[in-house]
Structure formats: C-alpha cells, structure tokens
Amino acid sequence: MLRPRIIPSLLLHHKGLVKTINFKFPKYVGDPINAVRIFNEKEVDELAFFDIDATVQNIEPDYVLIEKLANQSRMPLCYGGGVKSVEQAHRIFGLGIEKIALSSALIQNPKLITQIANRVGSQSVIVVLDVKKKLLGGYEIYTHNGKKATGINPFKFSKELEQLGAGEIIVNSIDQDGVMKGYDFNLIDKISEKISIPMTVLGGAGSIADIEKVINRYGVIGVSAGSLFVFKGPYKAVLINYPTQTEKNKFLKINNSENTE
Amino acid sequence: MVTLIDYGVGNIFAFQNVYKRLNIATKIAKKWQDLVNAEKLILPGVGSFDYAMSQLNASGMRDILDELVIKEKVPVIGICVGMQMMGNRSDEGKLQGLKWIDADILKFDEILIKHRTKLPHMGWNDVTPVVENSLFTGLEKDAIFYFLHSYYFKCNNPSHIIAISDYGISFSSAVNYKNIYGIQFHPEKSHQYGEKLLYNFAKL
Numbered sequence: 001m002l003r004p005r006i007i008p009s010l011l012l013h014h015k016g017l018v019k020t021i022n023f024k025f026p027k028y029v030g031d032p033i034n035a036v037r038i039f040n041e042k043e044v045d046e047l048a049f050f051d052i053d054a055t056v057q058n059i060e061p062d063y064v065l066i067e068k069l070a071n072q073s074r075m076p077l078c079y080g081g082g083v084k085s086v087e088q089a090h091r092i093f094g095l096g097i098e099k100i101a102l103s104s105a106l107i108q109n110p111k112l113i114t115q116i117a118n119r120v121g122s123q124s125v126i127v128v129l130d131v132k133k134k135l136l137g138g139y140e141i142y143t144h145n146g147k148k149a150t151g152i153n154p155f156k157f158s159k160e161l162e163q164l165g166a167g168e169i170i171v172n173s174i175d176q177d178g179v180m181k182g183y184d185f186n187l188i189d190k191i192s193e194k195i196s197i198p199m200t201v202l203g204g205a206g207s208i209a210d211i212e213k214v215i216n217r218y219g220v221i222g223v224s225a226g227s228l229f230v231f232k233g234p235y236k237a238v239l240i241n242y243p244t245q246t247e248k249n250k251f252l253k254i255n256n257s258e259n260t261e
Numbered sequence: 262m263v264t265l266i267d268y269g270v271g272n273i274f275a276f277q278n279v280y281k282r283l284n285i286a287t288k289i290a291k292k293w294q295d296l297v298n299a300e301k302l303i304l305p306g307v308g309s310f311d312y313a314m315s316q317l318n319a320s321g322m323r324d325i326l327d328e329l330v331i332k333e334k335v336p337v338i339g340i341c342v343g344m345q346m347m348g349n350r351s352d353e354g355k356l357q358g359l360k361w362i363d364a365d366i367l368k369f370d371e372i373l374i375k376h377r378t379k380l381p382h383m384g385w386n387d388v389t390p391v392v393e394n395s396l397f398t399g400l401e402k403d404a405i406f407y408f409l410h411s412y413y414f415k416c417n418n419p420s421h422i423i424a425i426s427d428y429g430i431s432f433s434s435a436v437n438y439k440n441i442y443g444i445q446f447h448p449e450k451s452h453q454y455g456e457k458l459l460y461n462f463a464k465l
Binding site: 001002003004005040043045070071073074075093094095096098118119120121122124168197198199219220221 | 376
C-alpha cells in the first residue's frame with residue numbers, strides 16, 4: 001500500500017536553517033547538514049529544503065550547499081529557491097536532488113514546467129504555491145517570501161500547472177505558517193478538487209494529531225510541517241523530532257505483524 | 262568493487278555514500294575505458310526514458326556494457342529508469358531500450374488507481390518478494406521502499422519477476438534474469454531497507 005508522506009520542510013537562510021511565522025521573523029534553528037544527519041537517523045519519508053534568500057536577492061542557488069545536503073541524505077530530497085531555468089534545474093539534479101520545486105519563476109513563465117519536465121520527467125518537477133487568504137474571501141498566490149501579491153487564483157493555476165506537466169503541487173498557507181494551529185482544510189479541499197497529481201500541504205501543523213487529521217481526510221497525500229519537527233514544548237526549544245515507523249504505522253493503521261489479531 | 266555508471270543521468274553520489282558507509286569500494290565509470298574489468302555494475306537513472314537512453318547512447322559506453330552484461334555475465338542492476346532502459350521499449354519515448362530483459366515499459370492506467378492522487382506513483386510502498394532471491398536476503402516482510410515513477414516494467418516472461426508492488430495493478434517492482442537485475446524503487450533513498458538491498462547486490 002502506498003503510504004502518505006510526512007515531510008519536514010526546512011528553510012535555508014544565510015546558510016543556516018530558520019523557521020518563520022507567517023513568513024516573517026526567521027528564527028535560527030540549526031545547521032542544515034546536521035539536520036539531514038538527524039533526519040536520516042529518524043528515517044524520514046522525504047525532506048524539503050527551501051532557500052528563502054535566492055529569489056528575493058536574485059542570486060543563484062547555493063550549489064555547494066545543495067550538493068552537501070544531497071550527499072548526506074539517505075532519503076529523497078526536494079529543493080526549492082531561485083530556480084529559473086532548465087539549466088539550473090539540470091545542474092541541481094546532477095547534484096543528487098530528486099525533486100526540484102519551482103515557484104516565482106512560473107508566475108512569469110508557466111511553460112518552464114514543461115521545459116524542465118521534458119528533460120527530467122514530470123515526476124521530479126514540483127510547484128510550490130504560497131497562498132494567502134484575501135481580505136474579502138478567496139485566496140491569492142504570493143511570491144518573494146509572501147511579500148509580492150500576484151493576483152493569481154491558486155485553484156485555476158493548479159489545474160493549469162498540472163496540464164503543463166507538474167509532478168506535484170505543494171500548497172503552502174502563509175496564514176497558517178508557524179502558527180501551529182492546524183491546516184487550512186478549506187484551501188486543501190479546493191486545490192484537491194482541481195488536480196489528480198500528488199499534493200503536499202504545508203502550514204499549520206502543531207501536533208501529530210493535525211497530520212493525522214489530514215491523512216484521515218485525504219488518504220494518500222503529502223503532509224509537510226516545519227515548526228512541528230524542529231521545536232519542542234511551549235517555549236519552542238529547538239529539538240529535531242519525527243514520528244517513528246511504529247508510531248506512523250499506528251495512525252496509518254498499518255499492521256505488519258501477522259500474529260496480531 | 263561496485264562500478265557506478267555515470268552517463269549524466271541519476272544520482273551517483275547517493276550510491277557512493279551508501280557503499281562508503283558499508284565499507285564497500287566503488288568506482289565511477291564515465292567512459293568505456295573505466296568499465297574494463299568491472300565486477301558489478303549499477304545503472305542508475307532518473308528523468309525521461311528517451312533522455313536517459315540518448316545520454317547512454319552518447320556516452321560511448323553502450324557497446325562495452327552489452328559485452329559485459331550479455332557475454333561476460335557481469336552482474337548488473339538497473340534502478341528506476343535504469344531498470345526501464347533494460348527493456349525493449351517505453352510508452353514514454355520513441356527510442357529503443359537495451360533489450361537485456363524481454364519487457365515493455367507501460368504507463369499506469371489511471372482508471373485503476375482508486376484514490377484521488379493518480380500519477381506519478383510517488384512515495385513509500387511495500388515490495389513483496391514472490392520468489393527466493395539473494396537480492397532480498399534479510400529484508401523482513403515489512404520492508405518498504407521509495408518510488409517515483411509513472412511507467413512500470415511489464416515482463417513478457419513472468420518468471421523474471423522477483424518482487425511485486427501494488428499501484429492500481431500489481432506490477433513487477435524487482436526483476437532478475439540471469440546476471441541482470443532491475444528494481445523500480447530507489448534503494449539509495451530508502452534508508453535501512455535500501456542499504457540492505459545494495460549490500461546484497463554487492464555480495465552476489
């Protein structure tokens with residue numbers, strides 16, 4: 001049986017890892033290479049890294065760091081941040097990344113998806129949509145770490161991206177980011193109605209129970225979280241954590257033991 | 262010594278790292294001279310079928326690979342698209358495969374996939390051995406592996422299938438014919454399970 005994927009989402013800022021709240025107030029949470037090592041030990045389903053400097057500073061992805069992350073990782077890695085061309089994407093795949101996430105570059109040129117997918121296959125091209133509620137209802141896509149409104153409707157755009165060859169869509173709720181009060185089901189419902197490619201939801205997880213709720217509602221889905229996997233306790237002490245295989249099997253209701261009733 | 266075929270497609274370093282942890286020596290082959298006297302071969306692959314085939318064809322390593330695999334019977338394992346390349350052809354492209362195993366690469370039928378998410382088949386899934394094979398030695402029944410693909414390897418000779426997985430249909434996720442092995446999942450990204458499988462391959 002194909003399992004839902006539980007994915008820590010980690011933000012790269014000035015070569016360190018940070019965690020934000022509503023895309024603001026980056027708090028340093030550790031060294032990225034060290035984090036990969038710890039997540040290896042915890043046998044994480046997948047790991048996602050987003051460089052939050054590359055697009056806003058208009059700089060190239062940090063290939064040296066990406067290569068180090070890929071070399072350390074014993075799990076599939078997704079990288080996003082500052083990727084604007086087929087050449088950049090190809091170079092990053094060559095460093096050993098399984099999936100590349102595109103975001104702001106697609107707002108300018110949605111066909112970039114098709115160009116990259118033709119080279120590397122759709123399954124490895126991911127789209128991240130940073131989505132924020134509009135004041136008078138509805139949702140809108142933002143770029144540049146939530147600073148630039150695009151006026152684009154995420155639901156129509158998701159469908160278009162699927163047709164252009166996207167392999168997965170990560171829906172990131174700016175309103176829920178770092179708040180740890182649960183996922184935005186209204187948003188997830190509406191995107192999931194539009195697409196049949198894999199979807200990963202990000203933004204809002206405050207507990208494993210929040211993740212369970214998503215899985216119970218949507219089944220095979222990617223559930224991603226930042227704060228939940230890097231903080232512990234009410235004062236948000238930095239402590240990398242992740243459910244064990246046994247814990248996951250319990251709430252995925254997978255029973256591998258033949259002797260158990 | 263395990264030789265990793267580097268034709269510009271696929272993650273060579275991830276394999277190298279797994280074997281480094283296992284204390285098994287590896288060598289990277291970028292040109293045909295690097296393949297002379299190879300003992301074990303890994304053919305990785307990501308991306309589209311035609312892109313991977315054209316890269317391998319252009320690498321200058323194609324002839325010696327045929328020689329090593331077919332004539333000299335050097336153990337070889339194809340991974341993901343690397344496995345698919347070992348078949349005859351693919352729904353994904355126009356180029357011919359290596360034809361090392363009699364198989365066609367077909368696209369999954371989305372109608373048979375019951376949940377909302379259809380393709381690609383992405384994530385961790387069960388791999389169930391159907392025959393005894395040293396590749397799966399020591400891999401308990403609950404071994405799961407990471408998959409990322411939309412096309413599957415359809416063996417024209419079912420006796421080549423050594424493990425199956427379910428995604429809408431039951432498909433061959435691992436195959437073996439003589440010295441030739443293919444696996445659809447990514448052992449280099451499948452934690453302890455993948456490490457065990459790569460260890461088993463090195464010890465064949």
